[in-house]
Amino acid sequence: MSERTTDKTVSPAIQVRGLVNRLGDLTVHDGLDLEIPAGTTVGLVGGSGAGKTVLLRTLLALREPQAGSVRLFGQEMVGVGEAELRRRRRRIGMLFQHGALFGGLTVLENIALPLREHTALSGAVIEELALIKLKMAGLPPSAAGLYSDELSGGMIKRAALARALIMDPDILFLDEPTAGLDPVNAAAFDELIRELSELLGLTVVMVTHDLDALWQITHQVVFLGRGRVLAQGPVAEMSQSEIPEVADYFSDRRKQEAS
Numbered sequence: 001m002s003e004r005t006t007d008k009t010v011s012p013a014i015q016v017r018g019l020v021n022r023l024g025d026l027t028v029h030d031g032l033d034l035e036i037p038a039g040t041t042v043g044l045v046g047g048s049g050a051g052k053t054v055l056l057r058t059l060l061a062l063r064e065p066q067a068g069s070v071r072l073f074g075q076e077m078v079g080v081g082e083a084e085l086r087r088r089r090r091r092i093g094m095l096f097q098h099g100a101l102f103g104g105l106t107v108l109e110n111i112a113l114p115l116r117e118h119t120a121l122s123g124a125v126i127e128e129l130a131l132i133k134l135k136m137a138g139l140p141p142s143a144a145g146l147y148s149d150e151l152s153g154g155m156i157k158r159a160a161l162a163r164a165l166i167m168d169p170d171i172l173f174l175d176e177p178t179a180g181l182d183p184v185n186a187a188a189f190d191e192l193i194r195e196l197s198e199l200l201g202l203t204v205v206m207v208t209h210d211l212d213a214l215w216q217i218t219h220q221v222v223f224l225g226r227g228r229v230l231a232q233g234p235v236a237e238m239s240q241s242e243i244p245e246v247a248d249y250f251s252d253r254r255k256q257e258a259s
């Protein structure tokens, strides 16, 4: 396994400062700072309940934090009106864990949906653009007219990825993208994300528990714990960390994957 390197380490795509998220009595993030350079693929990891999903939702401005600043390509996402947020979110693609396609729509209609909602392009152009993304996601043209209950798990993920990319985002957020896939399909999907992120120059933030994905496709790992970023760096460095939570995480994952 080799570690990915990047020379695209210039301006930050994501800059988080002093983030506080409280849910009821629980302080999930307690002054979290994070910087992610443009063009990097980052694996967001940490124990169960460490606040990975809450962080993704905050980055997307799907939840308003109690304090702090979130900037995507220099643009603030906290305290911004809904109309402006909708515009800013067009630069973001999101693949949710339960990557859901709308059951009443075909694959092509699902992929095309954001274009129908956000643009005034003609139906023919939208269809053409959706077909390009379908092919980019490694689906055959014959999948275009199928419904989600006619697709394998891997095909559903690919269709959801095509939809996440339809607006040509700069940032792609993925929440456990290979959960539920067998190892062969998971590795193929990881490889697709790697190829597309390079081709499109994407900044990718991926919540994952999959060590193979961390080694194969990330430039950096961000480890969340105690309400903040406990460590950040290339996976080869992180897997040797002496920070107890990080060391335990990598040793536990290795044991789980070996069993």
Ligand SMILES: Nc1ncnc2c1ncn2[C@@H]1O[C@H](COP(=O)(O)OP(=O)(O)OP(=O)(O)O)[C@@H](O)[C@H]1O
Residues within 6 Å of the ligand: 023, 024, 026, 028, 046, 047, 048, 049, 050, 051, 052, 053, 054, 055
């Ligand atoms: N809507 C909510 N109301 C109350 N508590 C919540 C809510 N959403 C999340 N939490 C709590 O916030 C904490 C962080 O949740 P989050 O889903 O971000 O963790 P995670 O790191 O993604 O965990 P996992 O790896 O298990 O998915 C957890 O303790 C969770 O129970």
